[in-house]
Amino acid sequence: MPKLDVCNVSQEYQQKRHSQPVPALQEINFSIEAGRFVAIVGPSGCGKTTLLNLIAGLRSPTSGQISWNEQVIRQPGHDCAMVFQSPALLPWRTIVDNVIYGLEIKGCHRQTARQRAQYFIDLVGLQGFEESFPHELSGGMQQRVNLARALAISPSLLLLDEPLSALDAQSREYMQGEIQRIWLETGNTALYVTHQISEAIFLADQVIVMSPRPGQIRSVIPIPFARPRPLSLKRQPDFLAIEDKIWQLLMPPTSAPLPTPSPLRGPM
Numbered sequence: 001m002p003k004l005d006v007c008n009v010s011q012e013y014q015q016k017r018h019s020q021p022v023p024a025l026q027e028i029n030f031s032i033e034a035g036r037f038v039a040i041v042g043p044s045g046c047g048k049t050t051l052l053n054l055i056a057g058l059r060s061p062t063s064g065q066i067s068w069n070e071q072v073i074r075q076p077g078h079d080c081a082m083v084f085q086s087p088a089l090l091p092w093r094t095i096v097d098n099v100i101y102g103l104e105i106k107g108c109h110r111q112t113a114r115q116r117a118q119y120f121i122d123l124v125g126l127q128g129f130e131e132s133f134p135h136e137l138s139g140g141m142q143q144r145v146n147l148a149r150a151l152a153i154s155p156s157l158l159l160l161d162e163p164l165s166a167l168d169a170q171s172r173e174y175m176q177g178e179i180q181r182i183w184l185e186t187g188n189t190a191l192y193v194t195h196q197i198s199e200a201i202f203l204a205d206q207v208i209v210m211s212p213r214p215g216q217i218r219s220v221i222p223i224p225f226a227r228p229r230p231l232s233l234k235r236q237p238d239f240l241a242i243e244d245k246i247w248q249l250l251m252p253p254t255s256a257p258l259p260t261p262s263p264l265r266g267p268m
């Protein structure tokens, strides 16, 4: 069974303005079994995107190693696709041609690519928009194309970096349900970065909670709810208790109380 193994991974960046390297990640260890959905939450700058980039093979960790299916990841192009926060669609290509793009790069025959693209366009609910151009779609629809494009190349591992963060609250909520539906149908192993704790709990089997930079794993929280999960689950006491627990883990340690101000002295 393919499995993602992240073993003692640390990452430092050399930045122009700092003489010392900036530590982004420190001693990260976790594994994900095939077919699981794992979410990562953590404060801004704790290294979540860095971690996804390392797993995608876009750079090598300063130390430690990452393997997929027991093969060490050294470069991009292993059995993995990434969905970014901004859809970055090719504006001169129609929706179907955007979805076909990754298949073309993989050398897929045009006819087969067209059929696969149509399957994933239908799956993400965009049938009827095949010949539209990206600027003719809403942000939520563009993000669906983004998802279809990633899924079309049949990745075993799907990396999603805040894919819904550009959407308004209502579309975001709706798309969470859609991501669950699509994931249940495709069964990819998914690693999902989000700033929204309820989104992480709603979607995932496990939520990895990270500490501030240099990011370390503070806790891995199992999410026990059966699927498919209704959006109303977010209002259930069990759900809210997990949300509260993760909030507590993300809170900075309480600082010392402020000194009591000395009483104002008026004229005697």
Ligand SMILES: Nc1ncnc2c1ncn2[C@@H]1O[C@H](COP(=O)(O)OP(=O)(O)OP(=O)(O)O)[C@@H](O)[C@H]1O
Binding pocket: 013, 014, 015, 022, 023, 024, 042, 043, 044, 045, 046, 047, 048, 049, 050, 051, 213
């Ligand atoms: N290419 C880079 N060169 C130098 N430093 C970088 C680079 N990429 C990230 N960093 C630094 O590494 C740290 C982690 O950044 P990263 O983008 O991985 O965090 P993040 O948790 O995804 O943040 P956010 O939640 O705000 O998107 C930050 O301090 C950032 O300045």
